[in-house]
Amino acid sequence: MKVTYNWLKDFVDIKVAPGALADKLTMAGLEVTSVEERGGDFVFEIEITSNRPDWLSVAGVAREVAAITGKKLIEKSHKVTKSQNHKAEVKIEIENKKDCPLYTAKIIKNVKVGVSPEWLKKRLELVGCRSVNNVVDITNYILFETGEPLHAFDLDKLQGNAVIVRRAKHGEKITTIDAQERPLNTGILIIADERKPIAIAGVMGGRETEVTETTRNILLEAAVFNPAVVRRGRRSAGIQSESSYRFERGVDLEKVTCASSEAAGLILGLAGGDLTGARTAGLAKSKKRTVKLDLFSVNKILGANINAARMKSILKSLGFKTSGARNVFTVKVPHFRFDVNSPVDLVEEIARVHGYENIAMTLPRVKPKPRLGEQPDKVALIKDILTGLGLNEVITYSLMDKSLLREFGMYAGAEALEVLNPLSAEQEILRPALIPGVSACVARNLNQKQDYVNIFEVAKAFGLSGGVPSEELRLCIALCGTKSMLLDRGVVKDTAGFLQLKGIIETVFERLGLKAHDFRPSERPSVIDILLAQEKIGMMQKLDQPALARMDIKNKDLFVAELSLERLLFYYKPEKKFSRLPAYPGISRDISLVIKEEITAGQILETVKEEGSVLLRQARISDCYQGKQIPAGFKGLTISCLYRSDERTLTEEEIEPLHSAVFKRLYEKFGAQIR
DSSP, rough: OEEEEETTTTOOOEEEEEEHHHHHHHHOOEEEEEEETTTTEEEEEOOOTTGGGGSSSHHHHHHHHHHHHTTOOOOEEEEEEEGSBBBBBSSSEESSSTSSSEEEEEESSSSOOOOOHHHHHHHHHHHOOOOOOHHHHHHHHHHHSSSOOOEEEGGGGSSSSSEEEEEEEOOOOOEEEOOOEOOOTSEEEEEOOOSEEEETTOOOOBBBTTTOOOOOOOEEEEOOOOOHHHHHHHHHTTTOHHHHHTTTTTOOGGGGHHHHHHHHHHHHHHHHHEEEEEEEEEEOOOOOOOEEEEHHHHHHHTTOOOHHHHHHHHHHHTTEEEEEEESSEEEOOOTOOOOSSSSSHHHHHHHHHHHHHSSSSOOOOOOOOOOOOOOOHHHHHHHHHHHHHEEEEOOOOEOHHHHHHHHSGGGGGGOOOSSSSSSHHHHHHHHEEEEEHHHHHHHHHHHHHHHHEEEEEEEEEEEEEETTTEEEEEEEEEEEEEEEEEEETEEEEOOOOOOHHHHHHHHHHHHOOOOEEEEOSSSSTEEEEEEEETEEEEEEEEHHHHHHHHOOOSSSSSEEEEEHHHHHHHHHOOOOOOOOOOOSEEEEEEEEEEEEESSSSHHHHHHHHHGGGEEEEEEEEEEEOOOOTSSTEEEEEEEEEEOOOSOOOOOOOHHHHHHHHHHHHHHHHHOEEEE
């Protein structure tokens, strides 16, 4: 909103320079974003918060200026001529008082519509309003000065002798003053005569009844409309105006009569004419509100020592009235302060006018409580492990598109929590899994020309358990693309796959000390179940083509894993045991085998460990090969075995029989052949 320095001086005897005044207003909560010198005046651009509609006027800002500078606010008097008491020949009908609590109309005849005087045009132009004619300019002037939107109709163009405030009927249309024909619906509040709509209430008037140079008689409207109804009407019609901006935030009910009287006086002074009558429908007074304020509570909250006299002085300068005892008094809230309903609201008013810079800075007293082994610490540890492995953490939306589930066949039957009034089709449900959102994140990164994406997310998934809403903390990992690494032997390319994903998960388990884990093929294709202590806690999957097409991922495979962190952390024990370094050296032996393709590496390693007894300390797959030398349907594996004793150095004679027994067991159980 814009106000000018000289316009403010009509209400306050300002002695502060414009720049210093801007700083004071900003510190008091009215953020002045710019001060511009124009035409011998200074224009203030102020950012007004939505809860302070009383600041959407020069008078409202002037009240704040008076309070923070310690000056007296100059109140304007509004004289009502005797002719205003005569009943107007136009009746007012309000169909629903909730839509329009108050509507007033003044009839002014024999006006001379023409060019506005220079002072009026200049003030309007400085705050960004175009001059139209003297009558319209006066209504805009009063809007900016008092915050009460007004509208003037050409009385002779109204059909019948009634002004009706009602909802629009289906099929009705109106051409607004911007020459745009706009269809109306039953959710839009309108002003109508006995035959047609003449204005969209609180938003914009109609072209047919606008005031022009040929107008001789006018109906001056001043009213209060329901903010929610005005907002719906403005959005449906696709219009934004200074009037709707104020009506949507709330207009002071008790300001209407004064604003109407001031506008009528200016019209009579600048355009001539006679005030022949007036009509009012609705309630002209708002409900009184009081708040109890305790002096000690205020100082306790602020950490200050402000005396009662200073508090009362601040509140009085802002329009509040106080009464009662010395330390506990009753504060009567002015009708224009919709935002004040509790003592803490008054504390804020006292603090900002007193000056935050005048309140001593103190550190809060905090007693830290050590947390040992709590879930946030464990989750942070897992994140550290993953970032240490080179993965990047992402955060995705909790809301997602319901149709996205259908592309991920594994969730087709999932019960999802639906949002009753979603803002868009992409925010229909709470995510029942993390994979769709993380996959979409992979797609966005690939779209930015990244060749390799390795990301993870720790977040909650939501669902229904027995008809009851539930949530679960989960971990999702996604790998896609090819990573290029520059090594001593040259550039090496590593393509994402199940082995890399499995290696990351195994590293997490190993760092957490979780040994009883396993990976088993699922009944669904391209899916591997992840087990911990024989309990399924998650899965790995290579996404199929429908899901990739939905993500617009082309010529690449996407591998994802999702685990229940709550089940994983259930088995995690933070206690660590110290193990001494081995006193004797170990002996390594390899076994190169050819086995059937369907036999998993896990089955091979499990058998090797069973047969190796106490001397086998480690067994791992060091190589996997499928090529020309390996028959179709088979694969070549190299298993590295480490044998060691804690009591002595092992000899070849001890190792050879044991190593041969391991191979014999693999031959008998899986039909393995030496490669």
